Amino acid sequence: MDNTPRHARTLRSNSGSNTCFPLSLTNDLVYEFAVRLDTQVKKCMADADSQNVADLVPIIVDTLTSLDQHMNDLLECQNKRDALQDKVKSQTAKIKKLRQDLEIERKAHQDTILDSDTQILELTEEKRSAKLEYENLRKKISNDKINIETVNKRIDQLSSETNEVSLENNALKESIDTLRTRLNHLQIRVKERNIRMISNPHPQQSQNRSIPQNETHDTDIRVKKVHVLGDSNVRGLGAIMSQNYANSKTKILTSCIPGGGLCQLNSFIQDPVPGDTIIMHAGTNDICHTKWEEIKKSLEEMCTGFSQCNIVVFTVPPRYDYPYLNKHINKFNTLVKYAVQNYGNVRLVITKRIITPKQMKADGIHYNQRGQQKIAKKMMDFSSRIGHQLRDSMTIISLDTTEAPHIAPHSSTETAPVNNTNEKSLHDELDESSFFD
Numbered sequence: 001m002d003n004t005p006r007h008a009r010t011l012r013s014n015s016g017s018n019t020c021f022p023l024s025l026t027n028d029l030v031y032e033f034a035v036r037l038d039t040q041v042k043k044c045m046a047d048a049d050s051q052n053v054a055d056l057v058p059i060i061v062d063t064l065t066s067l068d069q070h071m072n073d074l075l076e077c078q079n080k081r082d083a084l085q086d087k088v089k090s091q092t093a094k095i096k097k098l099r100q101d102l103e104i105e106r107k108a109h110q111d112t113i114l115d116s117d118t119q120i121l122e123l124t125e126e127k128r129s130a131k132l133e134y135e136n137l138r139k140k141i142s143n144d145k146i147n148i149e150t151v152n153k154r155i156d157q158l159s160s161e162t163n164e165v166s167l168e169n170n171a172l173k174e175s176i177d178t179l180r181t182r183l184n185h186l187q188i189r190v191k192e193r194n195i196r197m198i199s200n201p202h203p204q205q206s207q208n209r210s211i212p213q214n215e216t217h218d219t220d221i222r223v224k225k226v227h228v229l230g231d232s233n234v235r236g237l238g239a240i241m242s243q244n245y246a247n248s249k250t251k252i253l254t255s256c257i258p259g260g261g262l263c264q265l266n267s268f269i270q271d272p273v274p275g276d277t278i279i280m281h282a283g284t285n286d287i288c289h290t291k292w293e294e295i296k297k298s299l300e301e302m303c304t305g306f307s308q309c310n311i312v313v314f315t316v317p318p319r320y321d322y323p324y325l326n327k328h329i330n331k332f333n334t335l336v337k338y339a340v341q342n343y344g345n346v347r348l349v350i351t352k353r354i355i356t357p358k359q360m361k362a363d364g365i366h367y368n369q370r371g372q373q374k375i376a377k378k379m380m381d382f383s384s385r386i387g388h389q390l391r392d393s394m395t396i397i398s399l400d401t402t403e404a405p406h407i408a409p410h411s412s413t414e415t416a417p418v419n420n421t422n423e424k425s426l427h428d429e430l431d432e433s434s435f436f437d
Contacts, residue, residue, distance in 0.1 A: 025064070027071040034064050225251045226383045227272060229265040230281035232258040233317070233367055233375075237281075240376040250383075261286040263298040266305070274308035277383040281351075281375070283316040283336070284365065287328055296339050303343040310345055312382045314375075317351040321364030347382060354378055 025031040037060065226241070228234055238254030255268035262282050269278060280302070286295055303311060315333040319325045333350075340346045359371030367375060 025068050027068050030068040030071050224249055225253060225276045227269050227278045228254045229268055231260050231285055234281050237372060237376045240372055241380050259285055261290050262295050266302055272306060272309050277310045278306060279312045279379050281314040287325055287332060292335060299339050303340060303346055307345055312347045312349060313340055314349045315351045317355055319365060320357055320360055
């Protein structure tokens with residue numbers, strides 16, 4: 001039944017006659033109750049004393065009117081309650097959604113706080129590491145300053161020694177000029193003697209005596225030998241040098257020792273004689289394996305044992321397969337430089353100034369074809385240059401036909417140069433880093 005209030009309706013009896021309660025009611029429930037009550041009142045008036053019942057009619061009318069008003073108020077309150085319940089449900093749904101959103105934001109904020117804490121810890125650790133590194137750098141700078149002062153002192157000493165050597169060189173040049181003058185006089189005297197021998201009345205005997213002279217000049221032009229020694233990086237260099245750069249007066253002897261180091265090279269030199277060129281290209285396999293004292297001893301034996309030969313030492317090339325080894329390679333090459341710098345018959349070639357990464361194989365340690373061509377050209381350039389310097393500095397020409405003497409390895413009694421301060425500091429630094437352990 002619809003409980004919503006309607007327009008006021010006049011109370012009438014079911015029989016259509018006039019009602020006992022002349023009312024205008026709006027509530028359906030009250031209206032139906034009034035109709036039933038009207039019927040019962042009429043019955044009572046018919047059966048009982050109508051005057052007593054009539055007295056009750058005004059009271060009933062007031063009661064029905066009040067009841068109708070209260071029912072209407074009740075319906076209105078019920079409608080308001082339903083509207084409020086709908087509103088409460090809507091607000092509840094909104095509150096639930098807001099709670100869900102707030103929970104999500106709370107979790108996000110918690111994650112942000114955790115991330116911030118983690119970042120703070122990381123930054124704190126980085127700050128601590130940076131502080132330690134800063135302290136280490138300060139100590140290293142202090143040590144470098146001391147080393148620089150030591151190097152400057154050594155430079156001053158070397159400058160003084162260089163001046164002394166320059167004076168000695170000037171004296172040697174004067175001696176060489178004197179010897180050349182004497183040589184020219186001797187050559188003139190030899191020519192005059194040959195002319196006198198030719199003018200001898202015994203021409204056959206004179207001719208026989210002139211033949212050894214010609215043979216002597218022919219034997220003066222002997223074949224020059226270039227000994228190329230090294231690890232697997234020298235494999236094939238001898239063939240390239242022989243094909244592209246050598247001539248009939250040059251013989252290339254290559255000794256490739258795969259996996260070998262500088263200490264193994266001495267025993268592979270094939271019958272050197274004075275004036276030969278010995279080229280060493282090794283050391284890669286010594287990095288982090290061979291102790292420096294052994295390497296230094298081997299270099300000194302090479303330089304002093306073959307002091308009448310020209311020695312060219314190629315430094316260790318950079319590693320592109322394990323770049324972290326390059327700092328050790330640089331220190332190693334520096335030690336090699338200091339070990340051989342005071343030997344007049346030794347030349348040092350800085351390999352990393354010749355080779356680029358494009359001239360290495362994919363393994364990052366061996367030369368490709370372009371790298372081999374470049375190294376072979378540099379080797380021949382050095383051997384040719386050293387050969388010219390040797391011929392320019394010759395002051396005596398041998399007139400006999402005997403073969404040049406064989407050089408026995410390690411036979412020289414020349415003493416090795418004294419280690420300078422820079423070599424010692426580098427050596428100590430490598431020992432502290434367990435580089436040669």
